[in-house]
Amino acid sequence: xxxxxxxxxxxxxxxxxxxxxxxxxxxxxxxxxxxxxxxxxxxxxxxxxxxxxxxxxxxxxxxxxxxxxxxxxxxxxxxxxxxxxxxxxxxxxxxxxxxxxxxxxxxxxxxxxxxxxxxxxxxxxxxxxxxxxxxxxxxxxxxxxxxxxxxxxxxxxxxxxxxxxxxxxxxxxxxxxxxxxxxxxxxxxxxxxxxxxxxxxxxxxxxxxxxxxxxxxxxxxxxxxxxxxxxxxxxxxxxxxxxxxxxxxx
Amino acid sequence: xxxxxxxxxxxxxxxxxxxxxxxxxxxxxxxxxxxxxxxxxxxxxxxxxxxxxxxxxxxxxxxxxxxxxxxxxxxxxxxxxxxxxxxxxxxxxxxxxxxxxxxxxxxxxxxxxxxxxxxxxxxxxxxxxxxxxxxxxxxxxxxxxxxxxxxxxxxxxxxxxxxxxxxxxxxxxxxxxxxxxxxxxxxxxxxxxxxxxxxxxxxxxxxxxxxxxxxxxxxxxxxxxxxxxxxxxxxxxxxxxxxxxxxxxxxxxxxxxxxxxxxxxxxxxxxxxxxxxxxxxxxxxxxxxxxxxxxxxxxxxxxxxxxxxxxxxxxxxxxxxxxxxxxxxxxxxxxxxxxxxxxxxxxxxxxxxxxxx
Numbered sequence: 001x002x003x004x005x006x007x008x009x010x011x012x013x014x015x016x017x018x019x020x021x022x023x024x025x026x027x028x029x030x031x032x033x034x035x036x037x038x039x040x041x042x043x044x045x046x047x048x049x050x051x052x053x054x055x056x057x058x059x060x061x062x063x064x065x066x067x068x069x070x071x072x073x074x075x076x077x078x079x080x081x082x083x084x085x086x087x088x089x090x091x092x093x094x095x096x097x098x099x100x101x102x103x104x105x106x107x108x109x110x111x112x113x114x115x116x117x118x119x120x121x122x123x124x125x126x127x128x129x130x131x132x133x134x135x136x137x138x139x140x141x142x143x144x145x146x147x148x149x150x151x152x153x154x155x156x157x158x159x160x161x162x163x164x165x166x167x168x169x170x171x172x173x174x175x176x177x178x179x180x181x182x183x184x185x186x187x188x189x190x191x192x193x194x195x196x197x198x199x200x201x202x203x204x205x206x207x208x209x210x211x212x213x214x215x216x217x218x219x220x221x222x223x224x225x226x227x228x229x230x231x232x233x234x235x236x237x238x239x240x241x242x243x244x245x246x247x248x249x250x
Numbered sequence: 251x252x253x254x255x256x257x258x259x260x261x262x263x264x265x266x267x268x269x270x271x272x273x274x275x276x277x278x279x280x281x282x283x284x285x286x287x288x289x290x291x292x293x294x295x296x297x298x299x300x301x302x303x304x305x306x307x308x309x310x311x312x313x314x315x316x317x318x319x320x321x322x323x324x325x326x327x328x329x330x331x332x333x334x335x336x337x338x339x340x341x342x343x344x345x346x347x348x349x350x351x352x353x354x355x356x357x358x359x360x361x362x363x364x365x366x367x368x369x370x371x372x373x374x375x376x377x378x379x380x381x382x383x384x385x386x387x388x389x390x391x392x393x394x395x396x397x398x399x400x401x402x403x404x405x406x407x408x409x410x411x412x413x414x415x416x417x418x419x420x421x422x423x424x425x426x427x428x429x430x431x432x433x434x435x436x437x438x439x440x441x442x443x444x445x446x447x448x449x450x451x452x453x454x455x456x457x458x459x460x461x462x463x464x465x466x467x468x469x470x471x472x473x474x475x476x477x478x479x480x481x482x483x484x485x486x487x488x489x490x491x492x493x494x495x496x497x498x499x500x501x502x503x504x505x506x507x508x509x510x511x512x513x514x515x516x517x518x519x520x521x522x523x524x525x526x527x528x529x530x531x532x533x534x535x536x537x538x539x540x541x542x543x544x545x546x547x548x549x550x551x552x553x554x555x556x557x558x559x560x561x562x563x564x565x566x567x568x569x570x571x572x573x574x575x576x577x578x579x580x581x582x583x584x585x586x587x588x589x590x591x592x593x594x595x596x597x598x599x600x601x602x603x604x605x606x607x
Contacts, residue, residue: 071501080499091270092267
């Protein structure tokens with residue numbers, strides 16, 4: 001179980017971006033962080049694994065405060081998928097191998113190679129393992145990064161707008177993979193996402209962030225007309241179509 | 251280690267990865283072979299012509315002709331080893347600087363380390379009048395060159411730390427500091443006499459023939475130790491290619507890694523430049539040549555840059571010694587003269603390849 005308590009953050013001496021965020025999340029759940037631009041969604045995500053250093057607060061996993069751990073130990077528990085994936089001249093295999101870096105001492109072991117092969121297999125990347133990342137499409141590249149994150153064998157996956165540069169098919173494919181992994185392996189995923197309908201389709205829990213504070217947190221029912229109007233300034237109605245809840249903008 | 255592979259790997263779909271690896275390994279082996287050939291040719295090149303077998307025996311002082319023993323041990327081997335060590339050190343430093351600063355133009359010379367060394371040498375030759383100080387003067391020039399180049403390194407590090415310049419901007423800071431030191435060197439030169447000017451110009455030419463076995467041991471020790479360290483950090487440099495945030499999320503202290511490696515690279519380059527004078531382009535060109543074949547994986551890029559740097563400088567020295575023999579052309583000018591067009595060729599070839607793909 002992940003528990004975040006009173007998380008606060010500011011850039012230097014600037015105004016507080018996060019003003020005391022608290023929530024808890026069960027294992028295997030997929031949570032969407034929602035809010036308008038500048039609400040502090042990505043900042044919050046990056047505070048969880050100390051990409052950004054929080055001013056105050058605790059991020060506890062099974063009672064242990066991750067913010068007090070060495071970076072390598074955090075990396076064994078939390079994996080991060082960045083919004084932009086640079087297309088480097090590194091093969092898919094080597095990129096996924098990076099996921100074993102937190103466990104590496106002098107070199108990689110047979111066990112590391114086995115885990116990397118499994119991660120590539122899980123995402124259907126084995127035929128592409130010799131290709132450079134720069135030669136892949138956006139969707140394939142995102143899958144390679146996701147496989148690298150899985151190779152870290154984390155308990156929590158942090159995804160910063162993982163679908164922002166993908167077409168519709170790849171958006172669904174990537175989020176489907178994330179959801180299936182979470183349900184099958186009890187990995188918890190926290191996704192920063194702008195598309196409310198994608199969030200409703202693939203996530204179990206929703207955290208609405210407004211001006212650095214948790215505006216609402218809970219299941220899909222929190223995304224009602226009032227909340228969407230307050231957070232996004234848009235009139236929209238949640239409706240159910242073929243059993244799937246979607247948001248229709250007026 | 252990385253060589254540990256699953257048994258069925260070659261039969262798996264995507265075995266082009268294995269082919270990719272094999273190509274990289276063959277390329278490294280080819281570079282090593284080229285280096286060995288360059289060593290043998292360099293050993294033979296010179297006015298005192300001898301069979302190669304005699305020369306090889308001369309390395310161990312066992313040649314039948316006593317003169318060969320002296321020539322090999324006192325003249326040719328020190329020169330060859332200096333070229334190999336300096337080339338390897340500059341090549342690997344360039345490779346690591348390009349990784350940690352995320353800038354393909356990063357190298358000791360583009361950061362201003364060489365210009366700092368020039369200033370230091372000018373200070374020693376002109377202000378301290380090192381030419382008139384005998385043995386003390388001969389020690390003062392490399393020492394001041396080292397202090398000058400380390401001063402540049404510390405200025406860049408200080409600026410990046412205090413003013414929080416991002417790694418990508420450090421090369422720009424290096425360009426500005428280079429201009430500052432070049433200006434300062436010109437000002438000192440303005441007050442020099444003809445002998446001092448000639449000594450300084452000769453120093454900036456670069457000279458692989460002025461090192462003794464103590465200098466070689468010191469340079470070799472530095473290059474060996476930092477190369478081992480760089481190789482141990484190879485996956486950290488790979489992680490940096492995926493971006494700073496990703497590297498941090500993989501447990502790497504990016505700030506500490508960048509600072510420490512900058513200090514090491516500048517220290518290595520300063521040590522080399524202070525002994526042999528200005529050598530340009532090796533640090534820039536060697537990693538790029540290797541990158542064209544092996545890609546960005548530092549598992550191959552680091553040893554490749556060591557081998558390519560050593561080979562390039564040795565071939566450059568061979569060219570400078572033989573093209574209008576017995577005159578020995580300045581190695582610094584040769585590396586720039588040959589390295590510039592080579593680099594342009596690689597750049598345009600790489601650009602065409604990218605456009606084609």
